[in-house]
Amino acid sequence: MEMKRNSPCWCGSGLKYKNCHEKFDEKMAYYAAKGNIMPDRSLIKNKKDIIGIKKSAAINNGVLDLIASKIKAGMSTAQLDQLAYDYTVSHGAIPAPLGYGGFPKSICTSINDEVCHGIPDESIILKEGDIINVDVSTIYHGYYSDASRMFMIGEVSEEARKLVEVTKECLQIGIAAVKPWGHVGDIGAAIAEHAHKHGYSVVRDFAGHGVGKEFHEDPIVSHINVKGTGMMLVPGMVITIEPMINAGDWHLYIDADNGWTSYTKDGSLSAQWEHTILITEKGVEIISQ
Numbered sequence: 252m253e254m255k256r257n258s259p260c261w262c263g264s265g266l267k268y269k270n271c272h273e274k275f276d277e278k279m280a281y282y283a284a285k286g287n288i289m290p291d292r293s294l295i296k297n298k299k300d301i302i303g304i305k306k307s308a309a310i311n312n313g314v315l316d317l318i319a320s321k322i323k324a325g326m327s328t329a330q331l332d333q334l335a336y337d338y339t340v341s342h343g344a345i346p347a348p349l350g351y352g353g354f355p356k357s358i359c360t361s362i363n364d365e366v367c368h369g370i371p372d373e374s375i376i377l378k379e380g381d382i383i384n385v386d387v388s389t390i391y392h393g394y395y396s397d398a399s400r401m402f403m404i405g406e407v408s409e410e411a412r413k414l415v416e417v418t419k420e421c422l423q424i425g426i427a428a429v430k431p432w433g434h435v436g437d438i439g440a441a442i443a444e445h446a447h448k449h450g451y452s453v454v455r456d457f458a459g460h461g462v463g464k465e466f467h468e469d470p471i472v473s474h475i476n477v478k479g480t481g482m483m484l485v486p487g488m489v490i491t492i493e494p495m496i497n498a499g500d501w502h503l504y505i506d507a508d509n510g511w512t513s514y515t516k517d518g519s520l521s522a523q524w525e526h527t528i529l530i531t532e533k534g535v536e537i538i539s540q
Contacts (some may be wrong), residue, residue: 257454262487264298265435279485281324289480290470295487301529303394304463304489308527308539310342311389311396314358315540332371332386339389340464347395347466354511359386359399365511366454366495366503366521379405380449382415388466395462398539399490399525410498411520416447418496418522420442424452425474425492426528427534433484439476442494447517452501454521456513458492461529493525508524 254261260271272295285290296304306523314335321334336357339346346357354370361369361384369384376385386399401415421442430439443453459472470482472495484490499519506512515521527539 257425261292262295263299264297270481273427275486278432282483283535289462290482290485290488293464294461294469295485296489296529297487298466298478300394300463301489303392304396304527304529305538307389307391307394308346308396310339310391311387311398311539313342314338314387314389315385315398315400318385319400319402320381322377322385322402322404324377324381326377327371327373328362328371328375328377328383329373331360331475332356332358336386344389344391347390347397348386351463351466359524360384360522361386363520364515366497366515367457367523368513370509370511377404380407380411382407382411382520382522382538383495386523386525390466390469393464394464396539397493397525397527399464399493399523400540401522410416414451414496414498414520414522416496417446417451419524420476421445421494421496422524422526424525425494426535426537428433429484429492429530431484431486431530431532431534435472435481435484436476437478438492440478442492442535443475445471446494446496452497452499454495454497454501454503456503457493457495459493459525461488461490463489465477478489484530488530489527489538491525491527493523495521495523497521 254268266504343433355464381404388397425442428437453475461468528537
């Protein structure tokens with residue numbers, strides 16, 4: 252529907268259209284006419300949305316900071332889950348994974364050859380040499396945030412350390428590839444190039460995604476892709492970048508008993524880092540990390 256210049260902007264900011272998204276829409280139309288895949292308006296966050304997502308992210312970051320200060324050999328992953336739950340609810344928020352699609356816990360804890368969606372359990376005890384990804388997602392007043400970090404427990408092997416470090420570099424390189432009015436494919440192309448240079452593979456079965464008003468929104472952010480392809484990345488979009496990098500082959504399988512935890516098919520180590528980022532007119536802003 253065509254907007255009148257003095258009408259309230261479609262984004263919900265309360266501003267007149269001519270003072271808000273009129274020039275933005277002109278740019279969208281320009282790129283659409285050139286055959287680009289453009290995001291739906293529902294994916295564009297206004298200032299109120301961004302403030303809400305940032306408040307959620309502050310709690311999400313706090314959970315990860317707390318875990319970083321406590322995690323050690325001898326802890327169970329259930330203890331990590333309890334720390335996350337207690338911190339989240341004490342700040343008036345909700346752990347997004349809890350009950351999502353039947354997931355039974357507040358965070359995901361994926362160790363060594365577990366690619367993602369590891370379920371915390373009292374019987375799973377961290378030991379010296381483990382690498383673990385802790386994935387935290389938070390809902391605060393209806394707004395979602397999402398991030399994960401890798402932790403190395405005590406002294407780890409050189410193989411494990413390198414994988415964790417290169418995976419973090421993949422995340423940073425993926426973020427650096429994001430440009431306003433660039434493409435989703437730019438992210439995966441940059442990540443895959445760096446991973447492959449080190450002899451690693453990139454998981455293809457899982458991807459990053461839009462986030463903010465829902466847990467998972469468009470676009471799907473593949474971590475292995477072709478530059479210049481996919482949906483355009485425009486100011487106001489909020490996405491996660493969360494490369495999962497394997498020391499061996501990229502193939503995986505999902506635990507038949509719990510239906511969630513994925514493992515590398517060849518038993519090789521896997522690592523993941525995740526940030527939530529806001530795309531701005533000038534570049535990107537990291538919201539949750």
